[in-house]
Amino acid sequence: MTDMKRLESKVILIAGAASGIGAAIARRCIAEGASIVCADYDLEPATKLAEALGPSAAACQCDVTKAPSAEAAVDFAGQRFGRLDGLVHNAAAPSTSATVVDLDESAWRHEIDVGLTGAFLMSKFAVPLIAAGGGGSVVFIGSQFARVATTRAVAYCAAKAGLVHLAKAMAVDHAAEKVRVNSLSPGAVATTRLLRRFADFDAANAGLGPAHLLGRIADPEEIAAAAAFLLSADASFVTGSDMLVDGGYATR
């Protein structure tokens, strides 16, 4: 995967770590020497992942939409590993395909709750612990659809645009505490999220690949590599940015 060890002695909490991009970020953080907490609504796959990654990984159940649950996940990370250096907010609800006219209010609220309010709540409890340890890095997983809109994805587009700007606002507030805050916006990535629309990844690649300048969708590991950069000291002068890792989707 990589020989780099940029995250040695760092403790990183990943919210929404059980599958897809979150699990790839977990694997990459471990490969680069970090200790990690895999926090997810879905405890069973998060626990299996942590067990597979070894003693530097732990899992906890976390619903990012509930303040006590977000606080408990941060407390768990602090108690298990003694400090916190990084937070990744990767959680997102399944996206409902709808226009503003036909989207249910409950579906709107749930997507905004998980994708945007979840980042607020995780940060609310994680940032003080990161700052107390001398600073660190917060990474929100956004989307190319924070930059450009797409059809029938109003809640998703709004949540992701809000997330990208939340990162900027937090970067302003917490720079003095040496807490860097950035978003990372992928293009289409081969995760089960795409299998709700396509029969398999070949079909997803054929359908979505041409919209990207590089002519294909991404592997989750390509997003995890960028996340590891933002979490590491290699990104020591990077804050308030939205890093597009979208194969050029939003470029034209």
Ligand SMILES: NC(=O)c1ccc[n+]([C@@H]2O[C@H](COP(=O)([O-])OP(=O)(O)OC[C@H]3O[C@@H](n4cnc5c(N)ncnc54)[C@H](O)[C@@H]3O)[C@@H](O)[C@H]2O)c1
């Ligand atoms: N796959 C793509 O094409 C793509 C493209 C751009 C951006 N993204 C973004 O990347 C991130 C990961 O996407 P993915 O494709 O790996 O999706 P995924 O559905 O596999 O992962 C999302 C994770 O979030 C967890 N989650 C959902 N609700 C939660 C809650 N209330 N509390 C805690 N955890 C919760 C899920 O259990 C799951 O493990 C998402 O933010 C998504 O919007 C994905």
